Amino acid sequence: MEPVPPPNNQSTVPAPDKTRLSRELVLSTALALVDSEGLEALTMRRLGQELNRDPMSLYRYAANRAALLDGVTELVLNELAIFPQDPDWQSQLRQIAHDLRLLALRHPNVVPLLVTRPLSTPLGLRPLGTLRPLEQILSLLIDAGFEPADALHVYRAYYGFLYGHILNELQEYIVDPEENEALLRLGLHRLPPKEFPRLRALGPVLADYDGAAELDQGISILLSGLAAPLARAGTSTKPL
Amino acid sequence: MEPVPPPNNQSTVPAPDKTRLSRELVLSTALALVDSEGLEALTMRRLGQELNRDPMSLYRYAANRAALLDGVTELVLNELAIFPQDPDWQSQLRQIAHDLRLLALRHPNVVPLLVTRPLSTPLGLRPLGTLRPLEQILSLLIDAGFEPADALHVYRAYYGFLYGHILNELQEYIVDPEENEALLRLGLHRLPPKEFPRLRALGPVLADYDGAAELDQGISILLSGLAAPLARAGTSTKPL
DNA sequence: AGACGCTTGTCTACGGTGTAGACGTTACGC
DNA sequence: GCGTAACGTCTACACCGTAGACAAGCGTCT
Numbered sequence: 001m002e003p004v005p006p007p008n009n010q011s012t013v014p015a016p017d018k019t020r021l022s023r024e025l026v027l028s029t030a031l032a033l034v035d036s037e038g039l040e041a042l043t044m045r046r047l048g049q050e051l052n053r054d055p056m057s058l059y060r061y062a063a064n065r066a067a068l069l070d071g072v073t074e075l076v077l078n079e080l081a082i083f084p085q086d087p088d089w090q091s092q093l094r095q096i097a098h099d100l101r102l103l104a105l106r107h108p109n110v111v112p113l114l115v116t117r118p119l120s121t122p123l124g125l126r127p128l129g130t131l132r133p134l135e136q137i138l139s140l141l142i143d144a145g146f147e148p149a150d151a152l153h154v155y156r157a158y159y160g161f162l163y164g165h166i167l168n169e170l171q172e173y174i175v176d177p178e179e180n181e182a183l184l185r186l187g188l189h190r191l192p193p194k195e196f197p198r199l200r201a202l203g204p205v206l207a208d209y210d211g212a213a214e215l216d217q218g219i220s221i222l223l224s225g226l227a228a229p230l231a232r233a234g235t236s237t238k239p240l
Numbered sequence: 241m242e243p244v245p246p247p248n249n250q251s252t253v254p255a256p257d258k259t260r261l262s263r264e265l266v267l268s269t270a271l272a273l274v275d276s277e278g279l280e281a282l283t284m285r286r287l288g289q290e291l292n293r294d295p296m297s298l299y300r301y302a303a304n305r306a307a308l309l310d311g312v313t314e315l316v317l318n319e320l321a322i323f324p325q326d327p328d329w330q331s332q333l334r335q336i337a338h339d340l341r342l343l344a345l346r347h348p349n350v351v352p353l354l355v356t357r358p359l360s361t362p363l364g365l366r367p368l369g370t371l372r373p374l375e376q377i378l379s380l381l382i383d384a385g386f387e388p389a390d391a392l393h394v395y396r397a398y399y400g401f402l403y404g405h406i407l408n409e410l411q412e413y414i415v416d417p418e419e420n421e422a423l424l425r426l427g428l429h430r431l432p433p434k435e436f437p438r439l440r441a442l443g444p445v446l447a448d449y450d451g452a453a454e455l456d457q458g459i460s461i462l463l464s465g466l467a468a469p470l471a472r473a474g475t476s477t478k479p480l
Numbered sequence: 481a482g483a484c485g486c487t488t489g490t491c492t493a494c495g496g497t498g499t500a501g502a503c504g505t506t507a508c509g510c
Numbered sequence: 511g512c513g514t515a516a517c518g519t520c521t522a523c524a525c526c527g528t529a530g531a532c533a534a535g536c537g538t539c540t
Contacts, residue, residue, distance in 0.1 A: 124427010187364010
């Protein structure tokens with residue numbers, strides 16, 4: 001019966017603003033929450049509490065939790081800026097790859113969403129922000145001289161590799177680099193030597209991993225391979 | 241107080257076997273459930289009901305739900321047989337790639353687990369079945385003449401691309417090929433023409449997607465690029 | 481001014497979830 | 511046979527997403 005608001009028992013959130021909510025505010029708070037505490041911390045109730053609102057108010061800005069996740073995905077992907085000013089499509093793609101990699105490292109907890117959400121939504125029905133990179137890269141490739149269909153193939157190979165690399169890198173990336181080595185060794189030590197001799201021997205090498213370099217090399221290999229059909233661009237019908 | 245067991249009110253499950261449970265039985269039933277009804281259908285209660293047991297009995301075979309998911313992942317990965325008999329490492333890797341692709345198509349609902357679970361577990365602490373392909377491929381590459389460290393790099397590029405491709409393919413793969421075209425067009429039609437001209441124009445091309453071919457080409461590009469350091473193997477001590 | 485309707489936020493309630501802990505019950509080695 | 515450990519069940523709790531009814535604020539039109 002006491003209408004007095006309890007004296008703010010959570011100390012983390014400094015701003016109990018009662019300003020109007022907005023989709024942007026909801027989504028960016030959700031992203032902040034995911035970034036700091038992981039995906040499973042993003043519940044409707046928790047997000048409501050973070051915004052100092054009833055959980056149900058969120059449903060005005062996202063139809064349900066899945067839509068909210070899509071929103072976060074879109075928000076993150078919007079951080080990826082693609083400027084097609086550079087005439088060299090190869091260096092362009094290389095640049096985008098590094099940008100996306102850094103984006104993923106900035107929001108590691110969102111990466112599962114990035115790779116997983118599209119699996120449950122047909123391409124055409126995905127949030128527009130999600131499709132924009134695709135459109136832009138297609139455009140970039142077509143402008144560079146690729147037939148549209150070939151551009152699609154190139155895109156697939158390129159983006160596939162890129163996502164794969166990001167997943168790879170994030171797997172070996174442990175939050176605390178201090179205990180990384182220790183944990184890694186501990187883990188490796190657990191492996192039966194008879195069954196995993198190679199892996200165990202690679203312990204030190206696994207420890208230091210230059211993701212940017214590795215990505216760059218992979219991209220180089222891929223690009224040189226993909227550029228081939230452009231070189232002999234007489235027939236647009238067959239390859240790729 | 242009445243000790244009489246209620247006369248079996250659920251009619252769905254045909255096999256009310258009351259045989260002893262086992263980890264294998266639990267996991268394979270879980271996998272079957274995921275395959276047929278998707279990841280979100282795999283709840284402890286539902287799985288218990290599928291096995292005609294109290295949900296709590298499952299905790300004797302998996303510490304918690306996360307461990308259960310790991311178990312399913314491992315089970316699926318065990319379907320991947322790697323026989324290092326073929327002396328040609330390139331064709332070997334190509335073979336594995338196709339095998340893994342088919343595995344993913346056989347268990348599309350498990351793919352999110354495949355790419356996501358490792359993100360939450362440090363490499364050394366993952367289920368052994370999960371690490372076995374890694375070990376085997378490393379072994380394969382080292383036997384082929386790669387320095388261990390180089391083998392790791394090759395593995396990363398290769399597996400990265402492979403996982404990326406699988407994700408890509410599954411994204412464009414819609415369950416019902418009948419309504420695929422329709423849904424796709426519907427979806428594409430929704431896109432603002434001004435903003436997505438390229439994507440919209442590619443509708444027909446998007447519709448037919450030969451995943452195997454696309455994968456094969458990508459692998460070819462990658463392998464030819466990766467084989468280069470082997471060719472100029474001056475610094476290498478290993479005899480081929 | 482008043483009345484209207486739309487948007488926003490709140491409240492209550494329901495069925496579902498994972499799982500801790502105590503408790504029978506069964507199987508098996510001795 | 512007995513004792514012990516593994517197995518299965520039960521109850522209970524805190525938490526989850528969200529349907530549906532409702533209150534409060536707002537701008538617009540008359």
